[in-house]
Amino acid sequence: MRNVYWIGGGSGAGKSTIARRLAARHGWHLYATDDVMTDHARRSAPGQAPELHRFMAMDMDERWVNRSPETMLETFHWFRGEAFGLIVEDLLRLPPGRGVLVEGFRLLPHLVQPLLPGPGHAVWLLPTPEFRRAVFRRRAAAGDFAGRTGDPERARHNLAVRDALFTDRLRKETARLGLPAITVGLTATEDELTGRVSRVFGL
Template identity: 60%
Template sequence: MSMNERWVDRSPETMLDTFHWFRGEGFRFIVDDLLHWSDDTGVIVEGFRLLPQLVAPLLTERRRGVWLLPSPGFRRAAFDKRGWEIPGKTGDPDRAARNLLERDRLFTERLREENARLGLPVLDVDTVSEHDLTETVGRMLGLGGSGSEDEERRGCEGEG
């Protein structure tokens, strides 16, 4: 497909439904890599290929996984900070950017629903410092710190 066919002409729903990484492709390679770590080494793995329905059967405890769900504003700020390569390669950069952000919003909502169904923790991320986010995720994973899960969630929403 051309860049316009991929990012401008298709709906965000179609983009979501046809994006292979959002369907679990490549997950087994992540698991294969992790199997080579020793049992006494802690590992934090992140990425949008870690779909809840694929990860859940591998968790020894539900609290050992947490999914960070970015707000649309957070996602937009991340793209703006890193630069927008994809939209600029199309004939309609504004529409491509809107489509890409909407696709990602739909994916985030899909993750939220799947995590709720499976009883897996999520953390809504809006404007927050890396330090605060790291601390909160660490507490949620039982890696240190204190405080209830509800306090931890509130700690990452709306801070700046």
Template identity: 60%
Template sequence: MERNETERLRHVYWIGGGSGAGKSTVAAALADRYGLRLYGTDESMPDHAKRTTAAEAPHLHRFAAMTMDERWLDRSPEVMLETFHWFRGEAFHLIVEDLLAMPKDRGIVVEGFRLLPHLVAPLLADPTRAVWLLPSPEFRAWAVDKRAKETRRPGFIEQTSDPERAGRNLAERERMFADRLRIETRELGLQTITVDAAVSESEAVHRVADLFGLR
């Protein structure tokens, strides 16, 4: 990453972490409270998938061609972790392109599990502008169940022939991903917040705002 681009992203606040950690909730609250522009990387995934070729994102295109059972039942959680395209940083450069193309009239808060520490670190002119929310396994399970009840829509796990086993595989993959984030952020000296039942949504927002120097 060229230094010029790092400087051009100085107005960006980065919130990464494991699924079910409240990244979207915290980012939306900060955007509303401090007048920041909001960019969710989950919402950009379909567009980014279309903008990549098989040569640029081989794991993404292989995943897209799989059946639900092939994705969530026929592979071990370890293989699922190592081959999941977003965890490998495929199409991350498109996130950077999107951010660079946005107006610079105000700050931007960007969130999502695709913000891998080793990819974000070189973009940080100020390391206090990034934080990773790391959920405990129990909190993530609670958050996923709560989200399913609120949306009242069956998730992709229910589209497999064995939803219970697929759910266990996914939970184990997500646990290993969170562990990887803990190790990587520690090695890179990046900020983290552990999220569990003792941390309310409002407290998480306050903690992130404090780390970002927004309060």
């Protein structure tokens, strides 16, 4: 894992954008955890990922409308680290030698920390409430999955509150573990964030 770098963080913080820029600049392999969620769900047995399979059995309103944001946070499978081992399996199958950049909200600090060869290999991007609201407005305008529920506004509210709670959890966990975190506000540019992450990685 000495050639692996990690970018975790809250939803809509710019993880994918920064990761694509850095991977292209340095010739690294980019591993986006969002892209493998369907594959990991298929590879996970109910006993290995019970919350994932409960989630898969729900309809859209059960997932996003009828439950409180707090319940959504505590039971969301990826937030509980289910199938994180499959991320590690995938990374170990990659050819050795080339740098790898892993990105996604599934990278929980306490799961990533034991895999780090030293400081400067991981960072978490933490969006401010204002930044999150702006991202959610853009997604809603473009047509998001909440539109497929019976109450899109309620679903968006629940999701926004859940993601705010998750970001707060990441902030506390990175601080407790002494891991780098960057607050992402409305004034942050892609160039600025790319530079800040590069400095964390010592590039």
